[in-house]
Amino acid sequence: MPEKFAVGVDFGGTKIIAGVVNLETGRLAGTGKKKTRQVSEQDDVLRRLTSVIDESMAEAGVDPKCLAGIGIGAAGQVNRAKGVLVYAANIGINDLPLAGPLSEHYGLPCMLGNDVEIATIGELNFGAGRKCDNFVCIFVGTGIGSGIVQGGQLYRGATGTAGEIGHIVLDPYGRLCGCGCLGCLEAYASRTAIAKHVVAELNKGTDSVVRDRIDVSKGILRSKALADAVEAKDEMVVRAVTQAAEFMGMGLATVMNFLNPQRIVLGGGLIEAVDLYFQVAAKEAKQRALKVPARKIEIVKAELGDYAGIIGAALMLRDRTD
Template sequence: MTKKYAVGVDFGGTKVLSAVVNIETGEILASEKKKRKQAKEQDEVVSKICNTIDEALQEANVSASEILGIGIGAAGMTDRENGILLKAANIGSTNVKLAEPLSQKYGVPVQLGNDVEVATLAEKSFGAGVNCDNFLCVFVGTGVGSGVVVNGSILRGHTGVAGEIGHTTLFPDGRLCGCGGHGCLEAYASRTAIAKAIVARIQRGEESVLASQIDESKGIIRSKAIFQALAAGDKLAEDAVRQGAEYLGIGLTSSLTLLNPEKLILGGGLIESVPHYFETAREEIFKRILPITGSKLVIEKSVLGDYAGVVGSALLIVEQYSLHPEKFASHEVEAVSTI
């Protein structure tokens, strides 16, 4: 590989972050972030992404011809083959074509993947998963998602959705989940689930310092607010977080028993902002797991934080280069022939 830069795009629920990444070191040369606001339709979404890419390239003083390609990690369901964002989480966009227009504009291959998959790739190359061929990465925030690495490769599954750990069943007749099912792990262990449990308990008359925040934010409580309530010694917040973390531990024990990985890497808003949550989930796992599965299991936090999305997205294109180098060669020929 002669090119040493790629562009990574983190297309999230509220923002678009693009960065020029040194693919050998994971270093970010320049990045540009914009709020997504109303950008929902095809043209608006594409132009928003292009704006951030153009500015990041300019700031890094790198031209489009110097990059290997563009990787996009999107929060939502993606059609990898055709580079289409099928359904974006919390955004309302459907069937947005991303790979084709971006590939035409910049003259390089573009690869689309989901946000958890790219964060897992980033941990594998530059984070807690370095030198580890079998691990499970789980991210807990508004939902619970995971990336599975088996024998050094990301497991994608038959229809590309392997790792939807948040929708494994914890209780057959349990709480309604965002996916339409009942009793999913995500409906018990995510920040959204914990916030809902806190709100319900306050409404039933329990006391909490978070009571005043329910009206202000219409029932939505952020990880930071939960962290502040814990720091203030709020018993209800402590109890709800402990319960959520125990549910996570119970749910993950099943997956760990199935996969027998070397490491479990935990990341996301709740893990980063609420240390108590990580420790409790960890304890719950070691309480339940088969001794032979748990004997050499290492559980640790992800290390890349906010920039895992752009670095991992850039790595998506590196992965494509190693799998399908011919696609990159044809791009070079096309680019030359259009001059």
């Protein structure tokens, strides 16, 4: 059967993963993976992308005639119409054309989207957003982003940036956020915020089991190390995670009051690894939101994990309207 598959690529700040996706079932026929390097050379980025795509195609062994095209989700601002990655702070890229060169290389249509929106499309079709027309997918990691689904469609806003929930201001005199403003949710509830809290405590001499598992100079603390510390009932880490999750709950309450969604889907490495964060955030959100929107809200975890992005990216090819 022609065009039953598409390649989906998740081009993130730390890794590039690709998969050949069955567009009818959402199943993966083959995958490929590589670390992202901090690069600005266009040729190098394209070489890394094609090597991951080639790996997934080789593993899938699918006839290229059955491929509808290639979809890419990138962690950054994208120009969808031109297929250009406009700005990706975590990868060190400005104005990089991706869709055009890849389309030429493979002789297939290629589409570019933002990583959060494509992960939301993945969850909408084959994950925790199935059979739900009004929901918000929120991903917590180094930052906090969200995708909004209204009437079964992704809502992008007037200029395509809807869902920047990480920059809801909680305290106008508060912590400095990566966006340059003070007091954004992201500066309190992201994994980066938790790592900063932990580093500050360690610098004060607080005892903790994460001492050997954090790069104090860079403030890098992986979700698995946090999960292990919570499991070990490490007091300082439990406090840091609980506090961040309470702030997340305030952000969720704002989303519930403002949009009145049927469901909130929480995803990302931190949510997957640390159940305490999820539980505290969900409870805080329900307590803080207005009674009517809080009454029927379903707060659930994302289901597709790392593959939400790949699947969503591939589905752009199925759903394209041009």
